[in-house]
Amino acid sequence: MQLKEKSKILDEGSIDxxxxxxxxxxxxxxxxxxxxxxxxxxxxGAYIAERLADHMKAISKSRPPVGALDITLYRDDLxxxxxxxxxxxxEITFDIENKRIVLVDDVLFTGRTIRCxxxxxxxxxxxxxxxLAVLVxxxxxxxxxxxxxxxxxxxxxxxxxxxxxxxxxxxxxxxVLCEKPA
Amino acid sequence: xANEKKTVWTKKDLxxxxxxxxxxxxxxxxxxxxxxxxxxxxxxxxxxxxxxxVVNLFYEPSTRxxxxxxxxxxxxxxxxxxxxxxxxxxRKGETLIDTGKNIEALKIxxxxxxxxxxxxxNILARSVKASVVNAGDGWHEHPTQALLDIFTLKSKLxxxxxxxxxxxxxxxxxxxxxxxxxxxxxxxxxxxxCAPKMLIPDGIExxxxxxxxxxxxxxxxxxxxNVLRMQLERDTSGAFPTKIDFxxxxxxxxxxxxxxKKDIVxxxxxxxxxxxxxxxxVADGLNSVILEQVTxxxxxxxxxLYLVAHAKRN
Numbered sequence: 001m002q003l004k005e006k007s008k009i010l011d012e013g014s015i016d017x018x019x020x021x022x023x024x025x026x027x028x029x030x031x032x033x034x035x036x037x038x039x040x041x042x043x044x045g046a047y048i049a050e051r052l053a054d055h056m057k058a059i060s061k062s063r064p065p066v067g068a069l070d071i072t073l074y075r076d077d078l079x080x081x082x083x084x085x086x087x088x089x090x091e092i093t094f095d096i097e098n099k100r101i102v103l104v105d106d107v108l109f110t111g112r113t114i115r116c117x118x119x120x121x122x123x124x125x126x127x128x129x130x131x132l133a134v135l136v137x138x139x140x141x142x143x144x145x146x147x148x149x150x151x152x153x154x155x156x157x158x159x160x161x162x163x164x165x166x167x168x169x170x171x172x173x174x175x176v177l178c179e180k181p182a
Numbered sequence: 183x184a185n186e187k188k189t190v191w192t193k194k195d196l197x198x199x200x201x202x203x204x205x206x207x208x209x210x211x212x213x214x215x216x217x218x219x220x221x222x223x224x225x226x227x228x229x230x231x232x233x234x235x236v237v238n239l240f241y242e243p244s245t246r247x248x249x250x251x252x253x254x255x256x257x258x259x260x261x262x263x264x265x266x267x268x269x270x271x272x273r274k275g276e277t278l279i280d281t282g283k284n285i286e287a288l289k290i291x292x293x294x295x296x297x298x299x300x301x302x303x304n305i306l307a308r309s310v311k312a313s314v315v316n317a318g319d320g321w322h323e324h325p326t327q328a329l330l331d332i333f334t335l336k337s338k339l340x341x342x343x344x345x346x347x348x349x350x351x352x353x354x355x356x357x358x359x360x361x362x363x364x365x366x367x368x369x370x371x372x373x374x375x376c377a378p379k380m381l382i383p384d385g386i387e388x389x390x391x392x393x394x395x396x397x398x399x400x401x402x403x404x405x406x407x408n409v410l411r412m413q414l415e416r417d418t419s420g421a422f423p424t425k426i427d428f429x430x431x432x433x434x435x436x437x438x439x440x441x442x443k444k445d446i447v448x449x450x451x452x453x454x455x456x457x458x459x460x461x462x463x464v465a466d467g468l469n470s471v472i473l474e475q476v477t478x479x480x481x482x483x484x485x486x487l488y489l490v491a492h493a494k495r496n
Contacts, residue, residue, distance in 0.1 A: 070216065073228040078492055084189045086209075087488070089216040123225045 003161055003178035009154055010175035015135070018151035019048070022133055023055035025149050026102055035099045035128065039067045041117055042088050045105035047168040048135055052104060067092035069103075074116035092124060100129040102149070106164040108134040111145035136175060138162050191489045195307040195314040198323035199364035207365055211333050213485035214478070220257065221480055230488055231258035234291040238264045239281070240317070241272070241297040246452060246476065247317050247327075251294045254483035263290075278302055279309045286310045292491060295319075313490040321357050327451050328361030330482040332369065334475045335406050338447050343370035348400040350376045350432065351410030351459055354383045358451045362408060363389050376400035378421060378432065397432050398441065406447035409434055412459045425458045436463040447471055 010018070030036055040049030046068035057063035070088040072078075078085070103117055114132060121130065133149035138156040154177070156162060161178045165171075190209040199207065220228055236255040238248050248264065255262045267273070272281065278297070285293060292313045295303050300320030307314040318324040336342055347366055353359045353375045366373050367390045374392040375382065376399075387393055394400050401407055412432075414422060422428040429435070434448065448460075448469045456462045465472060 073220075073230040073488075078230070084191060084489075084492055084494065086190075087213050087216040087485075089219045091219075119229070123227065124223060 002181060003163070004181065006160070006177045006179050008174055008176050009136075009162070010152060012173040015151070015173050015175065018135065019051055020055050022149045022151060023052050023059060026052070026133065027056055027060050029131075029148075030100075034062070034064075036102060037065045037067065037094065037096065037099050038102050038104055038133075039069050039092065039096075039117075039121070040104040041113060042068050042070045042090075043169060044164055044166055045069075045103075047166050048106060049104040052102075052133065065094050067094065069117055069120055071113060071116040071120055074119050076112065076116070090120070095125065096121065096127050097125040098128045100131070101127045102131050102133050104133045106135050106166075107162050108132070108137045108145075108147050108150075109140060109162075111141045111143040114145050115143055135164060136162055189494070192493055194311075194490055194493045195303075195316075196325055196486050196490055197303050197307060197314065197316045199325050199328055199361050199368070200323065202364075202368070204368045204370075207329070207332075207368060210329055210482070210485050210489065211336060213489060214329070214333050214482045217484040217488070218478065218481040220484070221477070226257050227259055228257070229259045231255065231260035231291075231491055234258075234491055235261045235263065235289070236292045236294060236487065237285055237290045238262065238317075239267075239285070239293055239295045240265070241267045241295070241302075242318065244296055244317070246479075247296065250476070250479045251315075251317060251326075251483050251487075254480050254487055255292075257480070258484055258487060260292075260487070278306060282306045282310045282312075286312050292487060313493070315486060315490060318357055321355055321360070323361045323364075324357040324451075325361050325365075326479070326483055326486055327358050328365045329486070330475055330479040331358075331362055331408060331449055331451070332365050333482050334449065334471050334478050335447060337474075337478070338471060339405060342366060345371045345405045346374070346403050347371050347406045347408065348374040348376055348404040349408045349410065350397065350400060350434070351412050352381045353377045353386065353410070354381045355413075356410050358408075359410060360389075363391055367391070374400050374404070376432075380421070397438070401434075401438065401442050401446075404442060404446060406449065407434070407442075408449040408451070409459050410451065411453065411455055414458070425455075429458055429461075433458060434460045434464050436461060436467070439464055439467070439469065445469070449475060452476070 038049040038053055040046030049066050053063050053066045068091045070090045072085050072087045131148040134147045135151040137147055137150045137153050159180050163176045165174050167173050252262050290312050294315045294317050296317040297319050300322035302319050303314050303316040349359050376394050450472045454465050
């Protein structure tokens, strides 16, 4: 599907500032015992989680454990998507029992991906608390799900696409608003 | 990620490694690695095949393969039915195609079939819309066994390309050997087969393998060996009157293993005839990955069931 780029919403500097602010907010909300872990949703959520952990280390001198979650096996739309998604491995090497998990993803849209992630996490154990951090919230929720930490709120139309590009996977950092062809 | 936008797997069936491309085989192995993680969790279940039904249709007896497929399906949250042919309408003379069509009428999604006729799964696959997975047909192929052998080998040695792999034992009657030859050669390994003359099928060199009747020649430079179960009853030549005669010439003993590479990987599809094709010392020794093969079998079969279930049907 060829997308038409409409405008750049965030450039490299803005992305970095947003992540720094979110890292501060996550630390600010920490209780006295720090049982915080970050779990990013593959692929870009996982890269963002690593960056958040680095920012948190710069601020508070301690880096929280980071895991990566692949939610492909929990999707409810596998029979409808045109391309068969590749299943990647989940990498959570620590126990999540009683932890405060901050789930991390790049874009929050319908909320269905987060629903999958919640189902996946419950299969791993019983965390004390699950919060959500996203770089972009673009509205149009189809499930009652909300983010606790947001990089930027962007109002969009349903036929638009928000593309997050990161140097780890796409060679550069930027968030771009695109349009699906008519 | 390179493969995100292009669909690699489009086949509704897995009938043999002969029909797969290198890319398709590597895709199965990659997917299996992801499923391996699931088998290490506390709750070993994912909802990927929830609501789908898998039938194990075994015309030949089997314990380990059938249990392995059953576990794989259950871990994907599928419903599983086991049809043991001894106690079914097959005894009343029902044909394979009729059995398949009846199963299809029950809205079954995947049929895992083991049959003593080579090509039976192919016939079934053409006659039903359900997915058909070959769990072993005659002497033809046992694709999931070869896939788990290759997966185990790759996880031990990091690659398949360029490896020297020797398959030892009753090659003529072995579907495991044939599937392994297809898979290993497609992934770039150098394969040698070794057996007494009457157990080497004519023309097997055309599959791209080196042939030898000398066990030492086969194993001295090998990075890995796959030792097949020897059924002495099948050998009518009289060359091996007792098990000990076979073991002396073609059995993998600890002394023989000392002449091999230090980190040689020793595989066996099971069940082992201890003291015939392999000594207990080797089967239970440090080079043996036989039990890992069994564990990896679940992840590989989960990957296969997942891929055929979600292949787009046009």
